[in-house]
Amino acid sequence: MSLLDVSGLGITFGGLKAVDDVSFAVPAGEIVSVIGPNGAGKTTLFNMISGVYLPGRGTVHLNGVEVTGQTPDKLAPMGLARTFQNLQIFHEMSVLDNAVAGFHLRERGSVWADLLGLPSVRRRATFARDGAMKLLERVRLGDLAEEEAGNLSYGQLKRLEIARALAVDPKILLLDEPAAGCNAVETEEIDALIAELAGEGIAILLVEHDMKLVMKISNHVVVLDQGRKIAEGPPEQVSQNPEVIAAYLGADGEEALHAEG
Amino acid sequence: MDAFLQFVFSGLTVGAVYALVALGFTIIYNASDVVNFAQGEFVMLGGMITWFAHDAGLPLWAAALIAIALTSLVGVALNKLAIEPARGAPVISIIIITIGASILIQGAAQLVFDKQIHRYPAFSGDAPIEVMGATILPQSIWVILGALAVFVALWLFFTRTLMGKAVLATANNRLAAQLVGIDTGGIMTLSFALSAAIGALAGVLVTPITLVSYDVGVALALKGFAGAMLGGMGNPKGALVGGLVLGLLEALTAGYLSSQYKDAVAFIVILGVLFVMPQGLFGKTAAERV
Known part of the structure; x- marks a missing residue:
């Protein structure tokens, strides 16, 4: 199969x-x-x-x-993850946050835990951040992590989209x-x-x-x-x-x- | 000085209501880029349903809870029946749909309730509290505290919780949000429910002071919109400050110029913001990418 x-x-x-x-x-x-x-x-x-x-x-x-x-x-x-020919990027977020967004499903917990800032929440957030950073380095965007995504070139955005897709695991x-x-x-x-x-x-x-x-x-x-x-x-x-x-x-x-x- | 303080108190009270309406705008705008002009109707429903339920013999707190819950349902229905089927339509079309929804809700309120003006007792009595020579109604304090509490809760929601960030991601790029596993349909439902609940809360709190009838929503939507614009659309801090500043401006205009010009303030604010700083006090300067 x-x-x-x-x-x-x-x-x-x-x-x-x-x-x-x-x-x-x-x-x-x-x-x-x-x-x-x-x-x-x-x-x-x-x-x-x-x-x-x-x-x-x-x-x-x-x-x-x-x-x-x-x-x-x-x-x-x-x-299942994908990228688009004409790009679907969170333009108003930083490059890092775009990649972090890819970890959404794995970072998800209860709203109350988030509000209380429980250790488990911080652990998941750190996991997502570190993972996103690793993926950005893998597509050679590590040094642009803090840049606003809207400022990147087309080729860079293509790679950012791949990083975000990979973040979905x-x-x-x-x-x-x-x-x-x-x-x-x-x-x-x-x-x-x-x-x-x-x-x-x-x-x-x-x-x-x-x-x-x-x-x-x-x-x-x-x-x-x-x-x-x-x-x-x-x-x-x-x-x-x-x-x-x-x-x-x-x-x-x-x-x-x-x-x- | 006493007079000034008096104006400030009444300005803060109406301003807090505008702030609550503006906060309601903020949530739906953050999730969908849509300005929901039916927001004022949620305030009206909050007041009207509370009065109706209280009149039917329920204790005030129960009536208020029912009003908030039912209004949330109206918000969800608005999204499911009018906004979602129009998905993919230009934002301006959806905004016009919300104006239509506002007229519909008003009409329905006339039929279901009536065309009279109503009020119910204040939560903590009507005895004014004296503060430095001026007086403030206990109900005003309820309204102001209510606005502050909602603001703090929303601020935490949008900055601290993943679900809040999912709302922002949905507004930023719906398809991209879906790609990372965000249930954007659910986010929209949540936004309308939350926004309607906040509107209803404003109605519940302010009705003992300003009274309620089926047609109070339109003016409130406009004032709330002006407040949100002044503070910067989409920013909870902007909504709070914008609403309060607008309320103060209105009260001071009414006090020192003429109460006839009071309602003009909101429009002057809208025009002023558009001419001088379209991004508002706390908004981001962002150029549309083409």
Whole structure:
């Protein structure tokens, strides 16, 4: 049984099948990438899996439990965390507080204990702070901890979002274009970080445009085109698939392919 | 000097009520960026239900508790029936919904209760207490202490408790809050219940002094809003200070200029704040990021 099982997932926006009958699985410790041209439905697929959109059809199973259409706050305690292509950051909080917020579930206690400032509350707060600091250092934001998040660059915010997602202690992490807007060095670092996380047994589901990165780190690649899954398999196999090449290059590409063949 | 002190006492009393309304604004604003203009109706309901229950033979304290509990339920219903279905709508639309809700609650109050002006006895009698040549009603002390107690409780809630921080996180970015496991729907329900309860408490405390009828809410909402703006929207300290300052300004205007200009003070304060310091006394200067 895989950690995440997506089966027949679909959603329609005003008559347009944005995602149609998509199925795949993500086992623990593996990196599965979803690729496809712009508008293929990758982010929509992510939004359905993570409970931001209510799927029109199909099911999502997390660790064998059906979680189709559960809101993100119900999925977080079950070990699903994600980042966004267009970032969802607490802009008015400090970088550290953003990461601390990720510890919300593990820091939670009774309101009365909080008001009384009991030792257990302080212990949990310290645990969250130390943990957040460690995660920030892991994504190389340690020296910016006290900065207001709104002042960070796009690439830094991407890493902050990953740190916050990790603070939830996920079993599966959905990363929506983590390397977008990052320079070559930062991309390399994110690449290494993702591989490291998978090594720790976290299942990773990745949407990424940087094909070099995808082909290098993925165990398994799912290809979407116009909302449908057109191929899946190991990266080297998928990259040779004529239908995949056609989807990326368009009809002309297909002709070109035939001409060459 | 006696007159001045007298004005200060009456200013602090009304100011404390404005502060309670402003604190109610603060909670919902903190959770959702929405200014709930039905806040004044919660005050009205607090007074009206207490009178109704007391009139029906219940002891005053029981009537007051029932009023606060029922008003909280009205707050929750407002959120569930009017605000939540409009989730995703622009904040301005939701603010207009709260104005509609305010009119609806007033209409319902006319039908359920009546259109008369009511009062019930003060908690600790009506004998004025003399302080340095001026007098203050025992009920005024109740109102002022009530506002201070609510302020302290809210201050602790927002700064010390994780749930308070979850409210702030929800206001800052609802989706991000959900991602870290915060039940944002529950936070909204809590905010409306709390805010309505505080409004009702204000009504319970002040009715023996100012009396209550179905239509007292609108003016209170406006004054409370002015107080919250003056102090800086979203800041409990600002709500308390803003409300009290507004009450004092009103009382001094009524005393030294003319009581006819009293109600203009709130509007002048709103305009002044908007022109000179939109962030208020304690608000953060924040530029909207685009």
